[in-house]
Amino acid sequence: MIILALDALDFKQVQRFKCKNLMQKEYGQTSISDFNQERTVVLWASFLTGKNMETKVPIKTQWEFKVPPEQTFLKFFKTYKTLDVPAFSYKQQNHAEERRLLKGYFEDKAAIQEYDAVAWRNHEENKKEFFGALGKFDLVMGYFSLADSIGHLSFGITEKMAKVYHELDKLAEKVKDADNFVLLISDHGMKAVGRYGDHSRNGFYSSNHKLGLNIPKITSFYNLIRRLTEK
Numbered sequence: 599m600i601i602l603a604l605d606a607l608d609f610k611q612v613q614r615f616k617c618k619n620l621m622q623k624e625y626g627q628t629s630i631s632d633f634n635q636e637r638t639v640v641l642w643a644s645f646l647t648g649k650n651m652e653t654k655v656p657i658k659t660q661w662e663f664k665v666p667p668e669q670t671f672l673k674f675f676k677t678y679k680t681l682d683v684p685a686f687s688y689k690q691q692n693h694a695e696e697r698r699l700l701k702g703y704f705e706d707k708a709a710i711q712e713y714d715a716v717a718w719r720n721h722e723e724n725k726k727e728f729f730g731a732l733g734k735f736d737l738v739m740g741y742f743s744l745a746d747s748i749g750h751l752s753f754g755i756t757e758k759m760a761k762v763y764h765e766l767d768k769l770a771e772k773v774k775d776a777d778n779f780v781l782l783i784s785d786h787g788m789k790a791v792g793r794y795g796d797h798s799r800n801g802f803y804s805s806n807h808k809l810g811l812n813i814p815k816i817t818s819f820y821n822l823i824r825r826l827t828e829k
């Protein structure tokens with residue numbers, strides 16, 4: 599199985615930019631209506647465990663929050679590799695640098711270009727590790743925060759977001775015809791606030807198999823993945 603975890607990949611933007619590889623055999627919007635807020639760590643922790651983790655993830659130290667493997671669907675796999683997954687194998691340093699530059703931008707200490715460069719660099723690093731891991735584990739779950747990172751400062755700038763969505767579409771193209779089951783999933787969507795972007799409810803899922811889902815809850819994939827591993 600391959601899971602592409604694409605932070606802030608937005609259902610409407612996937613359609614708007616006509617990302618045909620992101621829109622696989624079945625795709626659509628997810629539901630996160632059981633959550634009060636669209637917090638990245640909460641939503642990924644909930645996806646991994648199949649439970650609403652909103653009250654379990656402290657706001658102040660959320661980025662350090664981790665779920666043990668036995669509480670996640672990872673336990674259904676003999677071998678797995680997770681790459682940079684929030685609440686599990688998140689690369690603290692890489693993302694701390696992004697957040698430092700994001701804060702720096704609003705304090706006039708860092709330029710958007712500097713911030714974007716780090717976001718793209720982290721993306722390229724994950725891409726390399728992700729493709730290096732494919733075929734070597736029963737499950738490879740790769741996390742890519744590009745749409746979220748670039749979106750926060752530039753969601754209102756169409757050319758920039760088109761480039762991001764095109765890049766993520768190319769990632770999806772490379773795994774599309776895999777013999778494996780492929781699931782693409784985002785935690786939440788994004789909406790424009792002037793040139794900036796803020797989290798929204800338009801989460802997204804997509805698969806190279808017909809699943810027959812209708813606006814599935816983000817917590818519902820836990821059982822789906824379990825059933826698939828039982829086959």
Ligand SMILES: [Zn+2]
Binds near residue numbers: 605638746785786
């Ligand atoms: Zn997120």
